[in-house]
Amino acid sequence: MNFNDQDMKLLHAITDLDTIPAGAINIRRDGEAVIRVSSPNIKVYPKEDKPGLNVEVKPGTKNETVHVPVLVTKAGFHDKVYNTFIVGEDADVTIIAGCGIHNDSHSDSGHDGIHEIIVKKGARMRYVEKHYGEGKGRGKRLLNPTTVIRVESGAYAELEMIQIEGVDDTFRSTVAHVADKANLKVIERLLTHGEQSAVSEIDAYIEGQDGSAQILSRSVAKDKSSQVFKAGLIGKTECLGHVECDSIIMGNAVIKATPQLVAEDARAVLTHEAAIGKIAGEQLIKLMSLGLTEQQAVDTIIDGFLR
């Protein structure tokens, strides 16, 4: 397989990889798998009926990582892919996904990733999905991930979804079903600038007794960008749920945050916090009193906030 400097730069931006790692991996570039390797415990194979792949983690697999990043580098190319991840019982794995788009053209490029994730009984899974766009053309860089996750009895799943920069339009949909004694944590970090637009909708259905779900969102909207964040927790039984959305707003940006709690059982305990505000003047002055310029202070605050 040939990866040029631009591919490696995108790969690093979304996965922190500088070389191709050992173990299970699938790298998709412009609609085709350029690397696909299974490991003894993690099987990676293509779907037969539509573009995409299946990733199956054997029960009991511990401390393994599978990488499934996507690169879009062809001008005007719009990729659509369906992936299914099945994490076997009592396994403990990390899935590194994400998409990087390089678009120097005046045509739009994009990627729609449609994911189904099943975390079987007693398993633990961390799923990291980082999105990044770059390029000098007027063509937009579009990313629309759709994720449906089922967290089975006693399992734990953590979804970390990050959009760092350069994505012009995104519509992100996440639906989670949490079974008894299962635990779900969704962490979303989002930065928009220029005239970018981002919509994120997350609904977590806590269906099993003593299940729990946490949705934590931190976002920064700069310039004339806009963000819409809707997070719903639906407690169907005795359960715990918490939604927290914190945003920094700058310039002429617009942010709309709507946490929604639905209790369908009197024993459900659901809470939410939401805050939108600019960077406090005293925070800037504090960091400037340590020798940073105002811009360095702003960057330090944003970097920390989105970490």
Added chain:
Amino acid sequence: MLRLENVSLAMNHESGENKDILNNINIKFEPGKLYAVTGPNGGGKSSIAKVIMGIYKHTKGNIYFNDEEISQLNVTERAQRGIAYAFQQPPRFKGLRITDILKTAQPNMDSIGLRRHLRDVGLCPEDYLDRDMGPGLSGGEIKRIEIAQVLAREAKISIFDEPEAGVDLWTIQRLMGIIVNKYKQNQDSTAIIITHNERALPLCDEIIVIEDGAVKASGTPTEIWPLIKEEIECKKRLECRGEFGYEF
């Protein structure tokens, strides 16, 4: 090292009128000395600190730092020249770790230095280095980290604005001891402690009493103590009765 000459500060009051906060302040801070600035609440002590740091722009007078007139310099430029300020009520930073803020204060600091500065303010490095500077920390913890930042900066002028505020009784004496020892032994730097702590006052080389925006008195602890002793004892009596009156 630092000279305030005829410094005045006026700020907009809620009523819309300009209110005089500082009037013709003349103070000279010399290298190698430890100064206490004390006086009643609302007298202008913190305003002097903020004027020195450039947070407030004084309306009259001049400020000289190492013979350079610094009135036109902003906060960053003053910090870069060697002025440091520990806020009375430091802000919190969601997502920034204590390590990050200490390294911002002193970019060259290694992990041994980071740990030492946290231990100096009574915080266990293993428990705190990776903690978030957000709402998970108590006011007292944030305050101690603020003081650690200024100690770490090794600045030429270090201003501590009520280091005792919000800190438990056991830690106050420790912090005061560290500040006094550090600056008493250093002939190249100056520390200014804005304080109501009567135990700290005699340890300083000079006490400056600020009241109604002006210097009411200044001198050595021996000279100043008789002037303020009565008010401090009055405060103690009021505190014993659960009342609040004078701050010293």
